[in-house]
Amino acid sequence: MAISALLVLEDGSVFNGTSIGASGYSVGEVVFNTSMTGYQEILTDPSYAEQIITLTYPHIGNTGTNSEDIESDKIWAKGLVIRDLPLIASNFRSEKSLSDYLSDNNIVAIADIDTRRLTRILRDKGAQRGCIVSADALSQSDALEQAKAFPGLKGMDLAKVVSRTEKTQWVDGSWELGKGYATNKTDLPYHVVAYDFGAKSNILRMLVDRGCKLSLVPAETSADDVLALNPDGIFLSNGPGDPEPCTYAIEAIKVFLDKGIPIFGICLGHQLLALASGANTEKMKFGHHGANHPVKDLARDVVMITSQNHGFAVQESSLPENVKVTHVSLFDKSLQGIERTDKPAFSFQGHPEASPGPHDAAPLFDKFIDLIVQSKTQA
Numbered sequence: 001m002a003i004s005a006l007l008v009l010e011d012g013s014v015f016n017g018t019s020i021g022a023s024g025y026s027v028g029e030v031v032f033n034t035s036m037t038g039y040q041e042i043l044t045d046p047s048y049a050e051q052i053i054t055l056t057y058p059h060i061g062n063t064g065t066n067s068e069d070i071e072s073d074k075i076w077a078k079g080l081v082i083r084d085l086p087l088i089a090s091n092f093r094s095e096k097s098l099s100d101y102l103s104d105n106n107i108v109a110i111a112d113i114d115t116r117r118l119t120r121i122l123r124d125k126g127a128q129r130g131c132i133v134s135a136d137a138l139s140q141s142d143a144l145e146q147a148k149a150f151p152g153l154k155g156m157d158l159a160k161v162v163s164r165t166e167k168t169q170w171v172d173g174s175w176e177l178g179k180g181y182a183t184n185k186t187d188l189p190y191h192v193v194a195y196d197f198g199a200k201s202n203i204l205r206m207l208v209d210r211g212c213k214l215s216l217v218p219a220e221t222s223a224d225d226v227l228a229l230n231p232d233g234i235f236l237s238n239g240p241g242d243p244e245p246c247t248y249a250i251e252a253i254k255v256f257l258d259k260g261i262p263i264f265g266i267c268l269g270h271q272l273l274a275l276a277s278g279a280n281t282e283k284m285k286f287g288h289h290g291a292n293h294p295v296k297d298l299a300r301d302v303v304m305i306t307s308q309n310h311g312f313a314v315q316e317s318s319l320p321e322n323v324k325v326t327h328v329s330l331f332d333k334s335l336q337g338i339e340r341t342d343k344p345a346f347s348f349q350g351h352p353e354a355s356p357g358p359h360d361a362a363p364l365f366d367k368f369i370d371l372i373v374q375s376k377t378q379a
C-alpha cells in the first residue's frame with residue numbers, strides 16, 4: 001500500500017503525495033533541476049548537500065539505478081521530489097529501483113505531486129526552505145516549523161563538511177577514487193593538486209584522461225602543505241554551500257596566485273578564485289540547475305550548451321581590473337567565467353565535466369593543460 005508523504009515550504013505551500021524513499025522527515029533548501037537525465041549523478045553530486053531537489057522532468061526512475069552512474073560514494077541531496085515514478089525500471093544496467101536506492105540510502109523522497117506548481121513557486125519566490133515528511137513522521141504544522149527553522153545556505157560553509165579528510169593519491173597506476181573508474185595509466189606528465197571541496201568524480205576522470213597525476217587534498221589543506229607537493233597546477237573543485245565563509249581556501253588561493261602556479265576552478269572553485277582575486281559573490285534567487293543552459297563564450301563569440309548547478313554567483317560589478325569576464329549566461333546574463341589577466345588562472349561557473357550532459361565546455365580542461373605546459377616550458 002502506498003505510504004503518504006508531504007512537502008511543506010516556508011511560504012506555507014503544502015503538497016500531498018506518496019513516499020518513495022525512507023520514512024521520516026528531511027529539511028533543506030528546495031531547488032528545481034531541469035535535467036531530463038542523470039538523476040543518480042544529480043543525487044550523488046556533493047554540491048547538493050543541504051538541498052532538496054525537485055526534478056521538472058515528469059518521469060524519473062525509468063532506468064533504475066546502478067553502482068556506476070555516481071559522482072561520489074553517497075547521496076548528498078537532502079531529499080527528492082518528483083512527479084511520477086514509473087512502475088517498472090527498465091534498463092540492462094539497472095541493479096535496483098530508484099525507490100529502493102533512496103530507502104537504502106535513508107533519503108526521504110516524495111512523488112505524485114504537481115512539480116509544475118512547485119517549480120513556479122520556486123521561480124517566482126526564489127529557492128524555498130522546505131520539509132518533506134513521509135509516513136506521518138511530523139504534522140503539517142510541525143513540518144512548517146522545521147522548514148522555517150532551516151538556517152538557509154547563505155553563510156553556510158559546507159565545503160569542509162563534505163570534503164574527504166585524507167589526502168588521496170595516485171599510487172602506481174591504481175586509482176582509488178569512488179567506484180566505476182580504474183585506469184592503468186602510469187605515464188602521467190602533469191602533477192595537479194586538486195582541492196576537494198566536494199569534487200565530482202567525472203572532473204577527476206577528465207583530468208586524469210588529459211595526463212594529470214592527481215593529489216586530491218582536503219578542503220582545509222594549507223598553501224604550504226600543497227606547495228610541498230610541488231604541483232604543476234592547482235585545481236579547485238565544485239562544492240556545496242556559500243563560498244564566502246571558505247576563508248581557508250581563499251587565503252591558500254591567494255598564495256598560489258602570487259606564485260604564478262596555473263589554476264583552474266569549477267563552480268565553487270570558480271567562486272573561490274573570484275573571491276581570492278578581490279571580487280564578491282552573492283546568493284541568486286533560484287540559481288541554475290539543469291543540463292541545457294546556454295552560455296556565451298565571449299572570446300570565441302559562440303554559444304555553448306552547458307550543465308549547471310549553483311545557487312551563488314560572482315558579482316560582475318565587483319571584479320577588479322585584472323579579472324576579465326570570459327563567459328556569461330544567456331538565461332540571465334550572470335557571470336559564468338573569468339580569467340586573470342596577470343596570472344595563469346581561470347575558472348568556469350558551469351560544469352564542463354557534465355556527465356550526462358553537453359560536452360561543449362569540455363575544452364576548458366585542455367586550456368588548463370595548455371597553461372600547465374606553458375608554465376613548465378617557461379620554468
Ligand SMILES: NC(=O)CC[C@H](N)C(=O)O
Pocket residue numbers: 047237238239240241242243266267268269309310311312313
Ligand atoms: N556546484 C557547485 O560547485 C556549487 C557552488 C556553490 N555551492 C553554489 O551553489 O553556487
